[in-house]
Amino acid sequence: MRKWKMAALCMCIGLLITSCGTKDSQPEDTVNTEKTEKTEEEMRAEAKQAKLDMIELSAYDNVTGLELEPGTYFSLIGRSSSKEYWKEVEAGAKAAADDINKLMGYEGSDKVKVVYSAPADSDNVGEQVSILDEELSRYPNALGISVIDVQSCHVQFDLATQNSVPIVLFDSLSDYQGVMARVSTDNRGASKEAAVHMAEALEDQGEVIVYMNDDLSTSAGDREEGFVNEIKDNHPNMTIAGVYYKNRLDDLKKEIVMGGNNPGGGVTLEMAEEEASLTPEDIQDKIDELTEEEVLDYILSKHPDVKGIYTSNGTTALSMVSACERAEKDGIQIITYDGDSEVMKAIENGEIYGTILQNPYGIGYATIIAEARAILEMGNEADVNTGYVWVSGDNYKDEEIKILYSQMK
Secondary structure (H helix, E strand, O other): OOHHHHHHHHHHHHHHHHHHOOOOOOOHHHHHHHHHHHHHHHHHHHHHHHHHHOOOOHHHOOOOOOOOOOOOEEEEEOOOOOOHHHHHHHHHHHHHHHHHHHHHOOOHHHOOEEEEEOOOOOOOHHHHHHHHHHHHHOOOOEEEEOOOOOOOOHHHHHHHHHOOOOEEEEOOOOOOOOOOEEEEOOHHHHHHHHHHHHHHHOOOOEEEEEEEOOOOOHHHHHHHHHHHHHHHHHOOOEEEEEEEEHHHHHHHHHHHHHHHOOOOOOOOHHHHHHHHHOOHHHHHHHHHHOOHHHHHHHHHHHOOOEEEEEEOOHHHHHHHHHHHHHOOOOOOEEEEEOOOHHHHHHHHOOOOOEEEEOOHHHHHHHHHHHHHHHHOOOOOOOEEEOOOEEEEOOOOOOHHHHHHHOOOO
């Protein structure tokens, strides 16, 4: 994380607090009314600017020089249509479009527009590919997409390239070679920092479990690799006890069905007899009956000495919080990514040690800027780092942190 960016955020907040504390000689009730309205407007502007200031490259935090044609259509495809994180991505993208319209004086049908689409389930590769097909059939001027499965969209990307639709990848990337830019968090650097904080929390010793949302996306892969390598390379008294993936839980379900629900105790005669009597259909039925909660309980039972858990997003972190509660394990330190209201509440309650707070608003904004630059053939940087901050019980109440995870629409 770049320290000067946090200093800039603090300065923004300091200026705002100073301006709000100044009074003049007008009647008190008039002053209060005007100040309240002004403060709300200022806070929106400050929140927006603070998030844009986190973007590493200054060409991507403003619309200078983006003189687009009237009615330009930006397509943006995310991984979820409902979660707070993705709503912030959408908000940042639409703010960029608003700034372009203001720059060009566009109104009504002349306005450039952003259409955000995403599957209902953030892991639904098939639905995302279908959305991509539909969007390409509308011939957008440019396409931005956060890829669920790194290999899933190459055919569609080829089609977009053939039709001169520039592609910008954001948040979760792909190895496709023909993209105009990649806009995301520095996931390897951030996950390395998460590992350093885990080592601090565990006093540099103990077992850690890694629970990733998937093993399909580049973002998850980078978050896993950065964390695991930091522990293995620089913390010899710590151990990665196991790496698990939410999208691969069926493997563990089969392990449970085939006798793994007796971890450490071996396979009993009764268990062996039951296994021998099961048909493949019986086994699949039992696998289908098991829930994620039961699998996470099993993971914790396999690692009775675990001291820390690292997860790739807020959803997996909160699932592990619940699993620890069910297992009555109070001392396990959980570190994750992202900072929606539930994650922040868990940090406040001490259930989550800390999180890597990304900049989804900045990701959305910078993606539209990259798309616009591609349309105008202005050239793009290959990689645009949108920044992150570490949030824990020590700083989650700080104003410069609040302004980043508050939903300032």
